[in-house]
Amino acid sequence: QVQLVESGGGLVQAGGSLRLSCAASGRPLSTYAMGWFRQAPGKERELVARISWSGASTFYADSVKGRFTISRDNAKNSAYLQMNSLKPEDTAVYYCAAKASVGSAYDYWGQGTQVTVTS
Secondary structure: OOEEEEEOOEEEEOOOOEEEEEEEEOOOOOOOEEEEEEEOOOOOOEEEEEEOOOOOOEEEOOOOOOOEEEEEEOOOOEEEEEEOOOOHHHOEEEEEEEEOOOOOOOOEEEOOEEEEEEO
C-alpha cells in the first residue's frame, strides 16, 4: 500500500555532506510523522531525527544535532535529511519511516540507503 524509497546515500569523506531523500508512494503521508533512523554494523537501529506532520516540531539525536537537518515536503510526499560535517561514526544504513500518531509504532519503512564516511 505504502512504499518509502530512500536515495542519496553514498561514500563521502569526513567533513563532507550528503542529502538523503525519502519518496513515498501509494497514499499521502501528510498527516504522518516522519523519522530518519540508522543502523551501523553491530549496533541497534537508532532514531536520528524526526519531524511532525506539519513540520512544526523536530527532534535530533545529540550525536547529530547541529549537523543534520530533517525536512519534509508534503506536496511531494517526501522527506529529507541534510547531513553536514559528516563523521566516520555516521556510517550506517539510513532508513526513513512514517507513523500516524505519537502513540503509534512506525508503520512504514524504506529499504535503507548506505552512507559510508571515510576518515
